[in-house]
Amino acid sequence: METVLVISGILAIALRSATALLYTILGEIIAERSGVMNLGLEGMLLSSAMIAFAAAYHSESLGLGVLAAVLMSAFLAAIFAGLTIFFQADQVLTGLVLFIFGSGLSSFLGQRLGPGGATLVGLAGPKFSRIPIPILSEIPILGDLFFNQDIFLYALYFIIPVCGFILYRTRLGLNLRAVGENPITSDTLGLRAQLTRFLAVVAGGAFVGLGGAQIALSYSPGWTDGMTSGRGWIAFALVIFSTWDPGRAVLGAILFGGISALQFRLQAIGLAVPSAVLRMLPYIFTLVTLILISSPRFLKRAGIPAGLGRNFIRGGEKN
């Protein structure tokens, strides 16, 4: 029984730390399915976490905090999308610039947006508390695990299946994937590849904003510089790990969340596995997955969008 409790304790932490990651992964999956690779996730996550806390603090409204985060992240995504889709800037390069811009912006504004132009560090604002769902949360072990969490996780129970449904079972999803596979053909067929890509990237950005809000308003309420601790980069890796599938993204996020939870647990019982070594695991997992799926045949089956990372502009087709 005790082992079960320990494991469910680890899983509870795992789920909590996986939530923001999942929103970020979903956002990137949407963008990448349309063929645009946004490396600037970390910058978007940092900025949206900062603005979520700042807005919630000043307005004392959690809703406004979440809204601000979504708008901020979608705005940054729109800059990225405008540059890469309409101005044909290189996606890798623009992503890195977005990361630099976003991390600078969050650090700069975070030190200025407190009361009277002071820092946000150390302030306590409103935060989302855990909401136990009646009846369901009474289920032994599982109830506490899945139905005594924050609203962000509950929302995911709907968002993930809906995302999967839209992606695979609707015309919208088909169009999105078509543009990601072959923008030139799709555009010729009247799908307006550039517009589709733009909207996909901005929608993805909005999801990343929800992740940022979860970090600043629920997971670790408050603001400190660099508070997302590299989750944006991890999410980028886990998108590949999940082979661009919202369902498998859950596996990746929980695996990673589990590792960070395990880390606390192992330290607590004094087991001498260095945290740095544990934290390496997701990257090594991703790399190994990548080696396994990188044969061209498998990648196609696994769902890598064939047009990923390649810019498209109407009238500018070179190949």
Added chain:
Amino acid sequence: MEAAPILHKKTMTLKTLRFKVDPYSADRTTRLKISGLSAIVAILASSGLFLLVGANPIQAFSSMFTGAFGNWEYWSVGEFYQLSETLVKMIPVLLTTLAVLTAFRMRFWNIGADGQFAMGAVAATGIALFSKSWFPSLPDWFVLPLMFIAGMLAGALYASISAFLKLKFGVNEIISTLMLNYVAILLAEYLYFGPWQDPQGMGFPGTAQFELFARMPRLFGRVHPGLIFGLVVALLLWIWLDRTPQGFEVKMTGLNPQAARYAGVNLVRNTLLVMLVSGAIAGLAGMSEVSGLAYRLQQGVLAGYGNTAIIVAWLSRLRVGPAVIVSFLISALLVSGEQVQISLGLPAAIALVLQGLILFVFLIGDFFTRFRISRVQLTTKQEQM
């Protein structure tokens, strides 16, 4: 019988203005004009940012200039501290830029300079800390050259992993180099928090300070011989990449791998070679940072110059000469942030915001060197009932 109603056929001419985009390649003068214009727009945008945060742009620019280069007051008394700090910052920026530039020439997207840098720093630190206890008879003067070699070798081998994965399994190098960054940085963290931690450091996240024989001498200020490494590497790279047949092969492979293969270029050998060189340069950057500046491996040494390097390489259009100049300017921008914090009370992170803003402008400017936009008038005749 009713007469069929007579339908008046009216022809309407619809005129729509459309923008047409055509790929082209701008000539040198156009490029220069666009760069100049981008610079002006970037300055205006930065001024706008300063106004937005309630600072006087002219005051801000002048304090940034002072922060990066000093001013007459300092120079007249022979004080060049700010300039030397910019040069200190320039060393890792320049070396990592040269590293990624080499790989990018072949369109091998090595964004793993951070990881190779970290491995170079780790290897050099290992030699600095332990070579004397492993080989007690090792002469003091031999330690630094050993660190130099170890740093380059570690960086090169680490970079070659991604080259191997790409050649053998077709693994995308952007992702593999990115993943290996974390592994290397976490390995370094494990070492300086764990087995290599300074026993006398009372929990300080770092190794013990290097003995004197493992430290490079300072040239002036805090500037160390890494600057010379950077300039020598730049010269050698320029000769290799721009003045030898092999450099041409590398460039050709990048532009058109198929054509290069038909022309008899050995892709496998060239990819491996290029990544070994690229990694070695990044490793050298790591080595010079620990043995020239920090004298230990510690938190903050691995400050992530890889991202900046990619941007510098792009801004200099993968050419070695401009890379040296742009590295210097970007380093000045990074250093100047601290001065803005001191004299205007703005957080130093504004330098990052500015950097992003300036780069956004240049990314847009670049579009106009590759695409020509022309307005076309589409005339469609529509028959209306």
